[in-house]
Amino acid sequence: xxxxxxxxxxxxxxxxxxxxxxxxxxxxxxxxxxxxxxxxxxxxxxxxxxxxxxxxxxxxxxxxxxxxxxxxxxxxxxxxxxxxxxxxxxxxx
Numbered sequence: 001x002x003x004x005x006x007x008x009x010x011x012x013x014x015x016x017x018x019x020x021x022x023x024x025x026x027x028x029x030x031x032x033x034x035x036x037x038x039x040x041x042x043x044x045x046x047x048x049x050x051x052x053x054x055x056x057x058x059x060x061x062x063x064x065x066x067x068x069x070x071x072x073x074x075x076x077x078x079x080x081x082x083x084x085x086x087x088x089x090x091x092x093x
Contacts, residue, residue, distance in 0.1 A: 001035050010036035 004013030011030030018025055024046055028037040041047045048054070 001037055003034050004036055007033075009033055014038065 004010050009030060010027055010032050013036065014022065014025075014027055014030075018027065024040070024042060026039040026042040028039060029035070
């Protein structure tokens with residue numbers, strides 16, 4: 001938070017900056033003349049890019065891993081049920 005120059009709104013004061021070096025910033029109150037609020041990220045993806053993560057790619061990859069894991073576990077349970085013999089199907093006290 002900061003105050004713009006006298007007789008200027010936040011949008012006027014940061015206009016040139018946001019068209020140049022600050023293109024990824026998000027001005028939350030462009031019409032105010034006091035307490036300009038600027039966030040360095042416009043979306044969550046902007047933050048993830050600072051961590052060298054591409055949001056779409058990792059989301060679908062991780063969902064795919066979960067699906068493969070679940071299907072694989074169900075497949076193993078089904079296989080183990082088919083491999084049982086008559087001797088293992090009876091319960092012993």
